[in-house]
Amino acid sequence: VTDVQRPRRSPTSAELWTWREFIETVEALSWRLASRLQSESSLSQGDYQVLLALSEADGHRMRSSELAAVIGWERSRLSHHLGRMEKRGLVSRDPCAADGRGAEVVLAAHGSDCFRRATIPHLRAVRELFIDALTPEQLAAADDIAGTLRRHLDQSRESTRSLR
Amino acid sequence: VTDVQRPRRSPTSAELWTWREFIETVEALSWRLASRLQSESSLSQGDYQVLLALSEADGHRMRSSELAAVIGWERSRLSHHLGRMEKRGLVSRDPCAADGRGAEVVLAAHGSDCFRRATIPHLRAVRELFIDALTPEQLAAADDIAGTLRRHLDQSRESTRSLR
């Protein structure tokens, strides 16, 4: 933690191989899950993320920008996406009582239905393609790695911010 | 390996938590790397993948469909993307001598320059955000997990195929 200033070696070829295998595999996995979700439940990954976040929210409703933060999207992307989901009857938007500028996104009944029906096959896919593929030890290691990477990312976001 | 037929429990909440943390973190990491690549080198991830594959190819040229297979894209996506890269002078396309139907994608001089200039900051980013974040043990575990997931994915692709 004290070597922040010192420039370091570039990655070895073994390290790079690990990196490429890791990122490409996870992307392939994510792609495969997205296809299954689409064909089994007619939802895109984006739809699912939005519906999941709303399902977990108090009163099945959230401020638009909070939703964007939770799922890690830019606001304009979310806004366009919500427009399409609204057309399909999955969500609706209400003006926010407390803050006249804001909007609240509400899970519609049809969205709730779609989400519930999608959940079982989707969790089955997650189990088949991820959880069952790994030993309990590997799963624990995955958890550890993800947590470490996440904290590192958050920290580096902070430090680049403070340089501005 | 003998329990293929038996339906199984749905994931525990701890397993799901691991899954979400894992996939979301990797996606955040990938997104962060893509932003850095774009701002530091004016290349998208797709551009980089194409340039990397061509740089590693014999004579800096490849058949179009082989390139698509290597980077795991659909042919039409690659074709559109190559059109845009060609406009920017990064690659060019030659008719293939051996097979009149085919096209060969060639790394242009400007593409080679851009790729070389992009490499150092990009590898630095990979090191900072991934390699240095993990201990050697975690890196080894990541390698193991990726390999296991990859084999599992390949295997499940095969078995769904044979059911048709």
Added chain:
DNA sequence: CAAGATTGATAACTCAATCTTC
């Protein structure tokens, strides 16, 4: 003027034709 959110223009991705050559 800053923050919340939407809009519009442009770029990129996907899917189903299409065209050419084997």
Added chain:
DNA sequence: GAAGATTGAGTTATCAATCTTG
């Protein structure tokens, strides 16, 4: 007719305005 590759139409993502309210 099948394989290699491109094209076009429709959908989704991104970036820079824009509009409205605090």
